[in-house]
Amino acid sequence: MTVVVTGYGVLSPLGDTPELFFETLCGEETKAGPVSLFDTEGARCRTAVEIRDFHPKDFLGKKNYRPFNRPALFSIIAAGKALEHAGWAEREDKYTLGMVLGTTYCSVNTIAAFDHNAQVAGPKYAKPMDFANTVINAAAGQTALWHGLQGINSTICCGESSGLTAVGYATEMIAAGRSKALLAGGVEELCFASFHAFDQAGLTAGSRDDRVFPIPFDARRNGFLLGEGSAYLMLEEAEAARARGAHILAEVRGYATGFDVSRGEDAETAIRAMSNTMGKALEAAEMTPDNIDCISACANGSLIDLREAKALAEVFSAKNVPVTAPKAHTGEALGASGAFQALAMVETLRSGRLPGIPRYNGSEEGFPLNTVSAHTRDVEAATGLINGFSEDGNCAVLILSRPGASQ
Amino acid sequence: MERVVITGVGVVTPIGIGAANLWDGLMRAEHGFAEVASFDTSAYKVHVGAEVKRFRVEDYLPDVDASTLGRATRFALAAGQMALDDAGHDLKTIDGTRAGVVMGTTSGEPNLIETFNDCKIAERLDDMGPALARRYPCHNIPATLAAHYGFSGCAPLMIPAACAAGNYAIAHAWERLHSGRVDMMLAGGSDAFSRITYTGFARLMAIAPDICRPFANNRKGMIPGEGAGVLVLETLSGARARGADIYAEITGYGFSCDAHHMTGGHPDGRGAVGAMRHALEISRTRVEEVDYISAHGTGTPSNDRNETTAVKNVFGDRAAQVPISSIKSMLGHTMGAASAIEAGVCAMVIRNGLIPPTANLDEPDPYCDLDYVPNEPRKHSVRVAMNNAYAFGGTNASLVIRALED
Numbered sequence: 001m002t003v004v005v006t007g008y009g010v011l012s013p014l015g016d017t018p019e020l021f022f023e024t025l026c027g028e029e030t031k032a033g034p035v036s037l038f039d040t041e042g043a044r045c046r047t048a049v050e051i052r053d054f055h056p057k058d059f060l061g062k063k064n065y066r067p068f069n070r071p072a073l074f075s076i077i078a079a080g081k082a083l084e085h086a087g088w089a090e091r092e093d094k095y096t097l098g099m100v101l102g103t104t105y106c107s108v109n110t111i112a113a114f115d116h117n118a119q120v121a122g123p124k125y126a127k128p129m130d131f132a133n134t135v136i137n138a139a140a141g142q143t144a145l146w147h148g149l150q151g152i153n154s155t156i157c158c159g160e161s162s163g164l165t166a167v168g169y170a171t172e173m174i175a176a177g178r179s180k181a182l183l184a185g186g187v188e189e190l191c192f193a194s195f196h197a198f199d200q201a202g203l204t205a206g207s208r209d210d211r212v213f214p215i216p217f218d219a220r221r222n223g224f225l226l227g228e229g230s231a232y233l234m235l236e237e238a239e240a241a242r243a244r245g246a247h248i249l250a251e252v253r254g255y256a257t258g259f260d261v262s263r264g265e266d267a268e269t270a271i272r273a274m275s276n277t278m279g280k281a282l283e284a285a286e287m288t289p290d291n292i293d294c295i296s297a298c299a300n301g302s303l304i305d306l307r308e309a310k311a312l313a314e315v316f317s318a319k320n321v322p323v324t325a326p327k328a329h330t331g332e333a334l335g336a337s338g339a340f341q342a343l344a345m346v347e348t349l350r351s352g353r354l355p356g357i358p359r360y361n362g363s364e365e366g367f368p369l370n371t372v373s374a375h376t377r378d379v380e381a382a383t384g385l386i387n388g389f390s391e392d393g394n395c396a397v398l399i400l401s402r403p404g405a406s407q
Numbered sequence: 408m409e410r411v412v413i414t415g416v417g418v419v420t421p422i423g424i425g426a427a428n429l430w431d432g433l434m435r436a437e438h439g440f441a442e443v444a445s446f447d448t449s450a451y452k453v454h455v456g457a458e459v460k461r462f463r464v465e466d467y468l469p470d471v472d473a474s475t476l477g478r479a480t481r482f483a484l485a486a487g488q489m490a491l492d493d494a495g496h497d498l499k500t501i502d503g504t505r506a507g508v509v510m511g512t513t514s515g516e517p518n519l520i521e522t523f524n525d526c527k528i529a530e531r532l533d534d535m536g537p538a539l540a541r542r543y544p545c546h547n548i549p550a551t552l553a554a555h556y557g558f559s560g561c562a563p564l565m566i567p568a569a570c571a572a573g574n575y576a577i578a579h580a581w582e583r584l585h586s587g588r589v590d591m592m593l594a595g596g597s598d599a600f601s602r603i604t605y606t607g608f609a610r611l612m613a614i615a616p617d618i619c620r621p622f623a624n625n626r627k628g629m630i631p632g633e634g635a636g637v638l639v640l641e642t643l644s645g646a647r648a649r650g651a652d653i654y655a656e657i658t659g660y661g662f663s664c665d666a667h668h669m670t671g672g673h674p675d676g677r678g679a680v681g682a683m684r685h686a687l688e689i690s691r692t693r694v695e696e697v698d699y700i701s702a703h704g705t706g707t708p709s710n711d712r713n714e715t716t717a718v719k720n721v722f723g724d725r726a727a728q729v730p731i732s733s734i735k736s737m738l739g740h741t742m743g744a745a746s747a748i749e750a751g752v753c754a755m756v757i758r759n760g761l762i763p764p765t766a767n768l769d770e771p772d773p774y775c776d777l778d779y780v781p782n783e784p785r786k787h788s789v790r791v792a793m794n795n796a797y798a799f800g801g802t803n804a805s806l807v808i809r810a811l812e813d
Contacts, residue, residue, distance in 0.1 A: 259553055
């Protein structure tokens with residue numbers, strides 16, 4: 001059974017339409033800047049890729065937004081755009097739809113604030129309305145509630161690969177006949193709790209020294225910047241999509257997950273898990289590395305970008321496949337990252353443009369990858385491969401093709 | 408397509424650790440309600456919880472360094488080990504590249520957020536270190552199990568579907584096994600008692616002051632609990648090849664979303680009906696075949712009434728003839744672990760031919776007029792059990808668990 005992409009929607013620091021998002025991704029300008037959402041005084045890293053001046057009424061009209069938190073609103077807005085774009089928004093059978101949402105932290109900010117109120121002022125100052133949003137599936141619940149989606153409602157957590165895994169999970173559910181159509185994507189918000197933790201862990205750019213070089217694969221890279229936002233793809237069973245006259249944007253060809261049992265402690269097993277997962281996804285797509293025309297890496301400017309480069313070199317050794325890394329622009333948006341990458345890949349397949357990595361100025365000596373470019377390139381791409389690897393060992397790989405490529 | 412069977416059950420619960428101890432507790436209608444010990448409840452109007460007592464993960468996994476693990480992770484590890492032992496698995500013979508882990512939870516490791524706030528209030532936030540990046544994200548629970556056992560057949564997923572999470576996780580494992588992608592999965596749910604969860608339910612006025620009385624006219628709410636349930640699920644062919652003792656077969660599941668309210672169910676049980684019907688459909692099971700329903704049965708006024716309405720809607724004239732019980736009357740609400748523990752109990756019900764009671768049911772609610780197996784366990788041969796779970800976010804999941812037949 002073939003699963004196709006029939007629509008998409010995005011809310012991100014790069015833009016709030018797929019066109020704007022992709023234009024920014026193909027440009028040189030960075031959307032990173034000083035954090036405005038919370039005080040970063042005392043933190044070593046003070047930069048992030050934030051959605052600035054976010055007002056839900058700009059997207060959803062004037063309503064009472066008190067019952068919603070930031071990630072839920074991101075998700076509601078991006079999901080609404082995907083439903084609209086796919087032509088589902090006004091359909092009478094919209095209620096049969098379900099959704100799968102990847103996230104790493106979802107509500108951590110709400111949970112922390114809820115508990116903080118109770119501790120500082122007493123339990124009766126913890127707001128019952130906020131409690132509904134303290135569950136980790138709150139954004140998925142609020143999104144289904146807002147849009148009236150009564151089907152499958154799964155939240156998927158596996159770290160930085162959550163968004164891509166959500167797309168894969170939804171694909172498998174449709175292929176198994178559990179649903180004709182599912183929204184699949186990711187969400188994450190920038191908040192103090194996670195920002196502080198990554199700063200303490202020394203993983204964000206500038207948290208170990210004064211330089212800020214969150215440039216994937218670049219020799220000077222010294223960590224990532226946190227990002228935020230939400231993106232969804234509308235996935236449908238191909239026959240059903242055609243029958244309702246849907247516009248088909250791309251086909252999902254293969255998907256696989258894997259795991260490094262050392263949880264990132266051992267570089268060799270981490271690289272093997274990545275290359276094995278790429279191999280399994282190619283196998284699922286009934287493809288060889290020769291079929292892959294471009295690659296969206298999950299590299300985010302961390303030192304361990306080297307591992308992904310080694311895994312790519314291992315799998316694609318015989319072929320110079322152009323590689324991009326969208327986190328150069330989006331930052332590490334955790335649960336939303338994979339959804340951003342998937343959306344960008346759909347645009348690459350449609351436009352033949354592969355975004356560059358601004359400020360990329362070469363990798364360290366002996367680096368196993370030489371198909372990265374600072375500049376946006378024209379590519380002849382029928383099929384693209386997307387990597388989603390978490391720092392602690394979770395692997396997901398998704399392969400997308402232009403529509404009709406499988407026939 | 409592969410058939411999927413349950414070969415091992417591991418549980419950590421407020422009334423007993425290990426499947427046999429839990430079963431004994433259920434048959435004696437014991438309960439796990441007591442004054443909350445893990446934090447001070449003097450500022451609250453309610454004081455009772457269902458905490459797991461005298462639990463040390465080292466008793467089950469002597470090599471584990473507990474100091475690096477959150478409480479929900481410890482519960483999950485112990486339950487996973489007990490499930491593997493129960494299944495008679497020799498770890499040396501398991502092909503880790505064909506095995507995986509999927510878990511469910513409501514809150515993951517909320518105790519770490521409590522520590523974060525304590526540090527913040529004491530103005531020593533740097534003491535917190537990177538724990539919220541390293542140990543808090545809830546996927547750490549299944550990843551810790553997968554790393555411990557070397558299971559790399561798929562990414563260890565956390566499906567945090569709140570109080571239906573255990574069923575969501577088991578259903579995902581079922582799909583992976585059914586499609587032949589893996590041979591064996593550990594699947595279940597885990598949650599730790601936390602002041603955050605307790606505060607939330609207290610503020611919703613949902614906590615009973617004394618005991619939990621599902622379906623009773625004098626029910627006063629749920630009681631927050633904690634624990635873990637993990638099942639060993641295998642393909643039937645794999646289980647038979649190694650001569651495993653099989654509890655039961657999982658034949659299908661159903662998911663749905665009310666899309667009605669974040670914390671309250673739909674009054675007609677709309678989503679609950681959908682989940683039960685999908686589960687019956689996938690498992691090609693007729694309504695007449697179901698002979699036990701493991702209820703979500705939290706003991707809140709609205710849940711028990713909505714759930715009764717939903718069961719009547721699906722089962723029609725037969726609704727009153729199907730025994731239904733809520734073990735939350737004894738365990739309290741173990742959150743994301745609840746439906747996983749209850750799935751394990753369904754497997755034991757099928758094996759033992761006995762149904763656990765709904766305890767504390769002396770005064771029937773006129774609106775809840777089905778057979779809830781009040782107060783005493785009942786001898787009853789069960790071939791097909793339906794395991795129901797409903798959650799915040801309006802999400803619902805039902806499983807169909809069957810005695811193994813050729």
